[in-house]
Amino acid sequence: MTEPTPIGHGGRLTVDLAALRANWRILATAAECPETAAVIKADAYGCGIARAAPALWAEGCRTFFVAHLSEALSAREAVPDAVVYVLNGFPPGSAQAYRDADLRPVLGSRDEVAEWAAANREAGPRPAALHVDTGMNRLGLSVPDALSLAGDPMMAEAGFDLLMSHLVSAEVEHDPLTDHQAAEFARVRAAYPHLRASLANSSGDFLASCRADLARPGYALYGGNPRPGRDNPMRPVxxxxxxxxxxxxxxxxxxxxxxxxxxxxxxxxxxxxxxxxxxxxxxxxxxxxxxxxxxxxxxxxxxxxxxxxxxxxxxxxxxxxxxxxxxxxxxxxxxxxxxxxxxxxxxxxxxxxxxxxxxxxxxx
Structure with a gap:
């Protein structure tokens, strides 16, 4: 401990923002994508959105992902000019709150898409992301639903600017489920060729099959090992x-x-x-x-x-x-x-x- 023992509390949590920025650079290089975002949900994985987001912005990160509207509002305050996606969709009737703060919901059901499209018809277009479930069975449109809706006018009205899915076990080397997800995602991507695509999380950054237009690492940014069983390439944060x-x-x-x-x-x-x-x-x-x-x-x-x-x-x-x-x-x-x-x-x-x-x- 380089400083005196804290007097306000018995424990001290030190966050190394230089290491955080270095990790973002490492992941951006590994991903080989045109853009690398940062996942800053859960208060930047416990490190603090108010300090982590500006540090990443200063390093060149321009797109951020959070889980909830409250986190998105904190991110908007910390990095006013950033693109901020909200992963968990949006509750019924909350479209205006997203629009007011220039936030982009990640939409994963027909109801969400319909509600966002209706808001766009009434008040003008605002972008969102389309979440397709390729194996997690948690959130997102099924692959058949996404394919069947590809020509639906409602999809155009929803103003999608990003297509994404979530990997189940990218940290497991040679897991056949990852290859299956990548193949399913490619099918949907072909049906929405005008959208940027994002599949790679922290572990997916190191898999060629998961590379697309936008990488979105989370855990590894903060020092977690994206490749269990191998030496950790990330710096401790x-x-x-x-x-x-x-x-x-x-x-x-x-x-x-x-x-x-x-x-x-x-x-x-x-x-x-x-x-x-x-x-x-x-x-x-x-x-x-x-x-x-x-x-x-x-x-x-x-x-x-x-x-x-x-x-x-x-x-x-x-x-x-x-x-x-x-x-x-x-x-x-x-x-x-x-x-x-x-x-x-x-x-x-x-x-x-x-x-x-x-x-x-x-x-x-």
């Missing part, structure tokens, strides 16, 4: 640290934490951090989580509490265990994917779950 509150010695047989789930097998040294599941650090990390103290990986001792985590720091040199000494929970070899595995989940959940209580530091 977030670092989570906490200062040690207290150190104590315990004897064999002593327990630690709620429900006495951890029992000392011999004399041990424990350190307590002011950080817990209320800060977005998963309680499921109990028994598997780690932090780095003095260059040593230290296992969690006992349950992750709402506001506190106990570490077994027996192997750490004593001079690294002073009150206020730093412990790293993300960083120093504990990357997002490792922390996710230790919690029985994925790095996406770790990143997007980072709480609002931390002191946040932005570096560029």
């Amino acid at each position: 977030v670092r989570l640290e906490a200062g040690i509150l207290q150190v104590r010695e315990v004897e064999a047989g002593a327990t630690a934490g709620y429900n006495a789930r951890w029992v000392a097998r011999g004399p041990r040294r424990l350190a307590t951090l002011s950080l817990g599941y209320a800060d977005g650090y998963p309680r499921a990390s109990t028994g598997r989580g780690e932090a780095v103290v003095g260059g040593v990986r230290c296992p969690f001792a006992g349950n992750v509490s709402m506001d506190l985590i106990i570490l077994d720091v027996t192997e750490v040199p004593r001079d690294a265990l002073r009150r206020g000494a730093p412990a790293t929970l993300i960083g120093d070899g504990l990357d997002l994917d490792t922390v996710g595995r230790n919690a029985g989940t994925i790095g996406y959940e770790i990143l997007t779950g980072l709480g609002a209580r931390y002191e946040r530091v932005y570096r560029d």
